Amino acid sequence: MHLNFLGATKTVTGSCFLLEAENKRILIDCGMYQGLVEHLNLVPFPFKPEKIDALLITHAHLDHVGKVPKLVKEGFKGEIIATRATFDLAKIMLRDSAKIQEEEVKKNERAVALYTIEDVENTIEKFSTSVKYGEEISIGKIKAKFNDAGHILGSAFIEIEAEGKRITFSGDLGNKGKPIVRDPEKPNKADFLILESTYGDRNHKSIKESVEELREAIVNTIERGNVIIPSFALERTQDILYFLREFFEKDLLPECRVFVDSPLATSATEIFLAHPECFDSETLKVFMKKDPFDFPTLKFTRSVIESKQINHIKSGAVIIAGAGMCTGGRILHHLKHNLAREECSIVFVGFQAEGTLGRKIIEGAKAVEILGEKVKVRAKIYTINGFSAHADQSQLVEWAKLAKAKRIFLVHGEERQAKLLSMRLKNCYIPSMMESVEL
Ligand SMILES: [Zn+2]
Incomplete structure (x- = not known):
């Protein structure tokens, strides 16, 4: 079984992971890079989209879902799986993103649109396999369960079982005590944990x-x-x-x-x-x-x-x-x-x-x-700093310890944040862009 880190390595945006197991190829998130690393969006996918069997989406923020229309445009035919709220929010986020990109192209000759509004509509047609929190779904022999991550409406962390092991993808983990959404659910024991580290270096104000x-x-x-x-x-x-x-x-x-x-x-x-x-x-x-x-x-x-x-x-x-x-x-x-x-x-x-x-x-x-x-x-x-939708350092540590993972991969954080978090947890590793590990 192989896990490929295709985005959000030593940086906060561009989440995308490819899991190859049980003769299946599954993507977890297909996000856009934002801010200073925006140019990375133009790097071609390091895989053939038509060879991917399924895409699991943790939540509707563009840095997790923003490149899905490009994936579909380039030949992805597999299932897209997310919660119903994530699908509904992703629809408006992607339409808005296509509109902004089209406007940008009109203003700036050098700008490149990753996709058009038409590509977004074609993608939305594929938003059919919605899951409930706690429900187990199968992709061949692989099992996946979406649990409430408490980050934004519909957000999930995903527990995947394949080849006798459990791999947990935290997605973005929510800040406890936030209004509207519930606090993050507790993870089950896992062999491997792919953990976000946005605020791995600090604690929030209340x-x-x-x-x-x-x-x-x-x-x-x-x-x-x-x-x-x-x-x-x-x-x-x-x-x-x-x-x-x-x-x-x-x-x-x-x-x-x-x-x-x-x-x-x-x-x-x-x-x-x-x-x-x-x-x-x-x-x-x-x-x-x-x-x-x-x-x-x-x-x-x-x-x-x-x-x-x-x-x-x-x-x-x-x-x-x-x-x-x-x-x-x-x-x-x-x-x-x-x-x-x-x-x-x-x-x-x-x-x-x-x-x-x-x-x-x-x-x-x-x-x-x-x-x-x-x-x-x-x-x-x-x-005002305390409204964050992300868990802070102490919440990340507390949550990660519950998973008792043999190995923790720190992603979705700047290198400094990931390093400081790694000092608070055992068996951490900070992968680099395009790195592939055997699990
Ligand atoms: Zn997010």
């Missing part, structure tokens, strides 16, 4: 503290100016809406209007409401009485006209928009109108990768370029 920081940022700003929250469309926006609803119900905020100015986040929120089977008990309890992501002063603005109208508001608005790292999307317009105003606040609630506009702002840039214009940074900048 979610409770972060929620209070968010509330204070809004209270301190809203009577004078606006609060701009760059947010990922998937999960983070719904987390923030969940907390804002609680603030309003408990009367913890002054009067303000809240806008979700992101068609993708709006669609994602609708999908969340269609999958209460993924909710934790608190969210389910709320859901049985009302919409957990709605409150009277909230408005979802889908159209460009509605979005532009927000630009006239000078104070009293909380504006949630994407992209989460300010790399594009409607957030740029809101930053252009509010970043230079000292009475406003920009509240970062998610990870800001190196090289992004978001990172420049949190690192204290005095001025930044937005949509071709130089904009001074005068607004108050808040960076």
